[in-house]
Amino acid sequence: MTATNEQNEASSHVPPLIPTQNGTLELHDITIVDQTKLRKAISAAALGNAMEWFDFGVYGFVAYALGQVFFPSASPSVQMIAALGTFSVPFLVRPLGGVFFGILGDRFGRQKVLSTTIIIMALSTFCIGLIPSYNSIGIWAPLLLLLCKLAQGFSVGGEYTGAAIFVAEYSPDRQRGFLGSFLDFGSICGFVLGAGIVVLLENIMGSAHFLSWGWRIPFFLAAPLGLLGLYLRHAAEETPAFQKHLDMMEKEEQEEVSSRPRVSFMEIMRRFWRTLLVSVGLVLTTNITYYMLLTYMPSYLSHNLHYGEDRGVLIIIAIMIGMMFMQPIIGFVSDKIGRKPFVIGGSVALLVLAIPCFQLITSGKVGLIFLGLFILALILNCFTGVMASTLPALFPTRIRYSALASAFNIAIIVAGLTPTIAATLVDATNNLFIPAYNLMVVGGIGIVTGIYLKETANRPLRGVSPSASNKKEARELLAETYEHIEQSVDDIDAAIANLQEQIQELEKRKQQYIDLHPKME
Known part of the structure; x- marks a missing residue:
């Protein structure tokens, strides 16, 4: 082992330096979390995330209707691909939103940015319900739909990462996994609510009336949900971690601190590239699986397997309800055994079980279809149960928002294309197992990510x-x-002793070479 490797190995055991008032860590340096503020923070973050995924759930379940409304002259397959493509295109602008809101979040605080993103998200979702059909205004209809989706993508670029940071910075160290799991609990609730409303409206109104105007109603519901989310986020206070970060700047005025960027994006890339890659890997693994199961599968069941739309939707809703119950359990257990076992275990399961699951899904039998989807849902829970608590712990406070938002939304570009790519490949090849092959690749990415992921459970x-x-x-x-x-000091002492031994050995070898040369002394 080289000296550099010795140093890296020693430093890997050293916990991050903790800022204190007098240089010595004492009891008063440990933050006692206010439980009332914590509940407000969890509620505010989870509701905003629920609203984000409410739109995704609604859009995924009414994609067939949107295809007919906005692309009426295309074939059913092209309509589906076009509708899902409109869903995927906004992911291209999410990195811009991530960088924009990330910088603002690191300058002015998490709470202010999250209040802004939920306003943009609610308005853009509401406006989708106002867009006339293609038969009324022609090409302007799909263009306006795309414009609304781009606005959503820009705001969502700062939404999930900001909410995850907000919850993580509020949570006690020993409960971060459990409390962080409620962020994706909110997203699943949003999915269930969106899907449930679509099913309810279709059953009450009938397919003809739903296709004519009923599909607009779920999008209109974004307005009251957005107002409620804005109220909760406005009532929540700034996170203790960010506030302490500002308080530690004793030599500078807070206004000056908040008015300048901390670290450039290029410097983040240079100094934290390994951590960024791990973040990208975890986001890819989680979200490709997420979009494949919860956004693409309703269309896959109805369009490719010719399964009844109502029955397919009900199965997906039942699966999501099961995921809701599993979500906090996995978060709680991750506080006991760590995050890595879930990331690696879920990835291995995805690699091994993807094809068997799709054999069950394509069997044509209701019980087996449910079982295949349920297994995939449990695997997905392994990722969603720990992602919100894992990602914020990888970066320091001063760059946490901007770095995490950048990594998250770079990965989301690829993940967001999942429904479109899957639909296109299945339609082009007539191979119903294309989604399974995609998930196996994702499982491989997850295994590598889990290996390089540093354990963050129960640590500041x-x-x-x-x-x-x-x-x-x-x-x-x-x-x-x-x-x-104490252990870190011992590790460093051991590394120094090893280095000294290596230096002595190198000095001996140096002298041996000198002795062999007649002109060197």
Whole structure:
């Protein structure tokens, strides 16, 4: 092992440096989380995320209707691909929104940015319901639809990452996995609500009336949901971690701190490229599986397997309800055993079980279809249950929002194309197992990501003092932190001793070479 590797190995055991007032970590340096503020933060973040996925759920379940309304002259297959393509195109602007809102979030705070993103998201979703059909205004109809989806994509670029950071920075260290899991619990709720409303309206109105005007109603519901989310986010206070970050800037005025960028994007890429790659890998693994199962599968069941639309939708809704119950359980268990086992275990399961699951899905038997989808849903829970608590812990506070938003939304460009790519390939090849092959590739990415992922469970966020839910837990965390420090000092001492031995050995070898040369002394 080289000296550099020795140093890297030693440094990998060292916990991130924790800012303190007097240089010594004491009990008062540990943040005691206010439970009332914590509940407000969880509610505000989860509801905004639910609204984001409410739109995705509605859009995925009415894609067939949107195809007929906005692309009436195309064949059914092209209509489906065009509607899903309109769903995917906004993902191209999400990195722009991620960088924009990420910089603002690191300058002015998380709460202000999240209040802004939910307004844009609610308005753009509401406006989709106002767009006339192609038969009324021609090409302007799909163009206006695309414009609304682009606005959604820009706002969503800062939504999920900001909400995940908001929850992570509020959560006690020992509960971050459990509390963070409610963020994707909210997204699944949004999906279930969107899908349930679509099914209810279709059954009440009938297919003809739903296709004529009823599809607009779910999009109109974004307005009251957005107002409720805005109220909750406006009532929530800034996260303790970000506030402490500002308070630590003793030599600078807070206004000056908030008016300038922290670190350029290029410097983030240079200094944190390994962490960025791990983040991208985790986001790809989670979201490609997510979009394949919850956005593409309703269309796959009805269009490719000729399964009754109502029955297929009900199966997906039942699957999502099951995921809702599993979500907090996996988050809770990850606080006990860590995040890595779920990332690696879920990825291995995806690689091994993707084809068997699609054999069940394509069997034509209701029970087997449900079983295949349910297995995929449990695998997806392994990722969604830990992603919101894992990603924010990978970056320090001062660049957390901008770095994470950049990595997340770069990966989302690829993940967001999942429904369109899957629909196009299945239609072109007539191979119903194309989605399974895609998921196997994703499983391979997840395995590599899990191997390089550093465990973050039960540890403070990078550069932040430990946080606890009460004083008793704070004392326990302080004792554990001292143990980590002592172990880190021992590891560094051992590394230094090894380096000194290597230096002595190199000095001996150097002298041997000198002795062989007549003109060197």
